[in-house]
Amino acid sequence: MKSRITFIGLGNMGIGMAQNLINAGYKINVYNRTAAKTQELTGDFEQFQTVIEATEDADIIITMLSDDDALKEVATSKTGFLQIMKKDAIHIGMSTISPETSRELYELHHEKETHYVTAPVFGRPNAAATAKLFICTSGNKLIKEKIKPILEVLSQGVYDFGEEPGAANVVKLAGNFMIMASMETMAEAFTLAEKQGLDREKVAEFFGETVFNAPIYKNYGSLIAKKQYKPVGFKAKLGFKDARLATKMALDVKMPAPLLSLVYNRLMSALANGKGDNDWVEGISGGVSNDAGI
């Protein structure tokens, strides 16, 4: 019999992931702070009004929330699920959060005889909807084996980084830094080409087809070249949150990272200019354009 899964957090990413689990035949409970969001789901699932109700019979709880605080609220607060989880139930933390929070949750679950596995994802909402995510994992080996079939339903690949619970978060935050750094790289290169009289879209196409033919450069490259910042795929304020978490990680281990500081400040400037809810591509590429007066 397939495990009963509770899915918490039906945002742009979570909605597609939950749908894929329903389609794969899992029994799904869902909880979202904004209940109306679940109207986008189709098929067999049960919706609950509180975290406690949604999770009390769950074998697996998946959290896909926007930040550390949102996760702590549903997991460890007075109204959180940690107090009522079944013995040996598993919490899969898929949000982009700090490694410290994963380490804390791992300990707290351990005390309660439940389990915590870290499993953040790479991919935009369309990758979530089409099960083309990449998932990084860290945590207890046996528990990771148990949940592997679930992660495989959601992704095109699962990559493990060992037993230290925070490790997958380090990879995820390092990766989001790399994506922001790539955006800064492309924005500076294409803007320089534009100011030198070239067609920035043609320049972007060239690099996307040749030495930089990776999804990040093709997809973000096209958006940056066209200065196409809508629809919003990922908000600048969430990008800033990740730059902040990565900066905190760097600070914790005494790691000077000037490029990380650059993108951190680039996105802080987007927030300072009231653009926190715009796409992070605009936060970075728009900042480079503004600096250059175009």
Added chain:
Amino acid sequence: MKSRITFIGLGNMGIGMAQNLINAGYKINVYNRTAAKTQELTGDFEQFQTVIEATEDADIIITMLSDDDALKEVATSKTGFLQIMKKDAIHIGMSTISPETSRELYELHHEKETHYVTAPVFGRPNAAATAKLFICTSGNKLIKEKIKPILEVLSQGVYDFGEEPGAANVVKLAGNFMIMASMETMAEAFTLAEKQGLDREKVAEFFGETVFNAPIYKNYGSLIAKKQYKPVGFKAKLGFKDARLATKMALDVKMPAPLLSLVYNRLMSALANGKGDNDWVEGISGGVSNDAGI
């Protein structure tokens, strides 16, 4: 009958390119400042002791030199070929130089009733040897058509950027900036992961297989992850030259480019520390490691 080509500049890149032209059946004259370099060539070619002798009967002259000054010496100096080129002969400038130098050469050739086409390349020496380069072109349309078969022998793709002679140089310098920026990106991400207790090679492999699966990230990513800086593929001082030319381009058009400034200073520091002849990967990745005390 195939054109007689003179190839000037048999460095790490030029040697493989000249060999591919010989293999394709072209009649090749070669000239290199250090004559001994030609000993690596096999097959049918003629070697000359002076630029003038090497170029006087050439239909096509290809230059593949380390910088603007080296190019000007063989082309426009008293001992250069511009004064003796046959009418309608074509000079293909494949070095990584400033757009200004291409614009000047284009004019000078025009006055002499000869032709200049800009055609810088992307690829390391092994790509030159295996004809896997990517070539960017700019200049007169008819002349570009004429030389296309030659460029196809050397490359896996030729990408045109219009008639303005400097345009292909802008793309090449923007691309080399993007490569340096990618190295800084990876070096910071992998060093952060390492200081957080992760295996940096595993992190590099993950990104190279997933969201950053482009040659630049795979190849340089592996070198940076392993801190493997030998053999020297491209010297830090040549990378610095390109960062300097890109910075000059940015200055000319009033384009603030903080990431470009960052890699410019990173490589200047490598030169200041006596590492100009080491690989540019060491210049950047070694700088990040040093900053982080590892």
